[in-house]
Amino acid sequence: MSIVPDPKFDFWHGVDRMEIEWSPTIDEGKCKGSGICVTSCGRGVFRYDYKRRKVKVVYPYNCMVGCQTCSSLCPEGAISFPGGREKVQQIVAQRDILSRVKEELEVRREALDFKE
Template sequence: MADVKAPVIGRDALGREVKDLSVIPWWGVDRKEIEWYPKINYSVCARCGLCFITCGRRVFDWDTEEGKPVVARPYNCMVGCNTCAILCPCNAIEFPPKEYVKKLVIEHGIIRKAFEITKPLTKKKEESTNGAESVFNP
């Protein structure tokens, strides 16, 4: 995988460093080609800020005028991560269905790439990975 450095693009409302993680491909796929990021339903959002405070990838900013979180850097979101939605006490954060990510895994041969990375780390020789691989490559 490419060793791309993410540039620092500023600081968030809490003074934390913000990097542009959208420049880092996801398994060789341009991150901006993948529509995986949170959407906030403000009609149920409590505006507690838990998503803003806990997201380690600085996807959210805080709108100081309105007192609410905003998705400021959607492509900083790690593909497949939905921690903010899980933590949201109001279920106000939505993501695409998990099938969307599974389709990407299949289309881009990601399971094969993962096997290539983890195989040297495995002490016990595997008899075959074909069974697991066939699940993702029908």
């Protein structure tokens, strides 16, 4: 299985997604195959091994940087994100993501503006 990401997710705030290490790690020993991560992830990161009732990470670079939804949902606590929040904050600082976000807010002002 390829690890090539969906081209839709090639960049994260302008940074090449392949340069950012952020994806779920599954503890095979803990995974009991509920599949809630597979059916909940909106980015198609996982596939399900129906024979063994286990989950596989097949498209790690599709994962949304900072998201940990699958980890929160897993009833067995089998999914982790090494580094967690601290790692994400480090990436945000190192890559000057907040400056990019500031620009994005202006570019997308019409769409994002809260109108009472």
